[in-house]
Amino acid sequence: MAEVVHRLAGLQAQEPRPPYLGIWTRLEGFERDGLHAALRAGTLVRATMWRATLHLVTAADFAAFxxxxxxxxxxxxxxxxxxxFDAVVAAADRLLARGPMTFNELRPRLLEEFPGAYDRALGYAVRMLTPLVMVPTEDRWSFPRDPAFALPGFDLAPADPRTLIERYLAAFGPATPADVQTWSGLSGIKPLMKGMDLERLTDVAGRExxxxxxxxxxxGDVPAPVRFLPDFDTLILGHADRTRVLAEEFKGRVATKNLRVKAVYLVxxxxxxxWQIKRTGKQARLLVSPFTTTSLDLLEEEGLRLLAFAEPDATSASLEVAMDGA
Incomplete structure (x- = not known):
């Protein structure tokens, strides 16, 4: 399980549930308790990483990257x-050295030291500039709505940026420098890649x-089975050119104006x-919204497996085409 997270250099974790589903769809035999245990042990952490967004990463990758x-x-x-910023970071380090805090607890304490400041700005600065990890709980997906954050409890040792590039290519290559920059948020990637001992290829558009x-x-003739990816999945967000996975005409149906990236299924x-899961009492329904005509028979086996994992206490499960507004 940790190897999957390592191989992908992290899974997007804006919300607690998607990393569970992202591992489930990639790893045969994955069980929820395994991720619970890894989070509690600290071998995996949920923290602000790539593109200044939350990710599930290995503790080693957090320390390095x-x-x-x-x-x-x-x-x-x-x-x-x-x-x-330096004063705010120093204050946050001192406050969090006493123990984990939610940001609803931390912001008022920061305001005591920086009266008149915008409390949300103080909190955001801490999120960006202070290396923090979320504290897991016994919640269903390991984190509550208002999670506590803590100092990592281990030293950080920066990696060579070229290692970051190699890790991206191991997960998503072949790729352009723009792909790596879009995934990581870092600039200056192209000259680094030009100087590395990498294979050079050309895509159908003539790009290197x-x-x-x-x-x-x-x-392209290798079979690719149906897969259900969760919201904000790394595969959708990992490229500058998303047409490698998502056709141009469907982008607006996946990435919404309020910055959500919807769960998709791959054929x-x-x-x-x-797709989305709807729960009514003990009934779980997987509602799919196809972009083109797709046989439900093609989706049913994997879709029902998804429901069994995500809603294990449901007594009935079904896969349906979503009606408008469902």
Whole structure:
């Protein structure tokens, strides 16, 4: 399980449930208790990482890559002006050294030290500039609505940015420098990739792609089974050119104006529709919204497996095409 998270250099974790589903769809035999245990043991952590958003990553990757991302996170924090960032970080470190706090607990304490400041700006600065991990609980998906944050309890040791590039390519290559920059949020990727010992390829549009030497590159005739990806999945967010997975005409049906990225299902390796789970009492329904005509028979086996994992206490489960507004 930790190897899946390592292989992908993290899974998007804006909300608690998607990482569970993201691992489930990628790992045969995955059980919820395994992720619970890894989070409690601290081998996996949920923290602010790539693109200044929450991810589930290994503790080792947090230690190696969180310092590399500091320029990205510092730039995000600078959206608020008039803040003494060094002083705020020092205050947060001192307060959190006493023990974990939710941001609803931390912000008032910061205001005591920075009276008149905008409390949300103070909290956001801490999120970006102070390496923190979420504290897991016994909640169903390991985290409550208002989670506590803590100092990691281990030292950070920055990795070489080229290691970051190699890890991205191992997960998503072949890729352009723009793909790596979009995934990570870091700039200056292209000259680094140009100087590395990487395989050079060309895509159908004539763009130069990079990949790890001798990396597996299966052809288009290799079967790709149906897969259900959760909201905000790394596969959808991991490329500058999302048409590798999501056709241009369907982008607006996946990425919404309020910045949500909907759960999609893949048919033959491409996003073929969105899905959502609806629960009424003991009945669980998987509602699919196809982009094009798709046989429900093709989706049913994997869809019912998804429901069995996500809603294990449901006494009935069904897969249905969503009506407008469902």
């Amino acid at each position: 969180r310092p590399v991302l500091r320029p990205v996170l510092a730039a995000a924090a600078r959206r608020f002006e008039g803040i003494d 792609l990079f990949d790890l030497p001798d990396a597996p590159r299966p052809g 033959d390796g491409f996003a073929a529709g969105t």
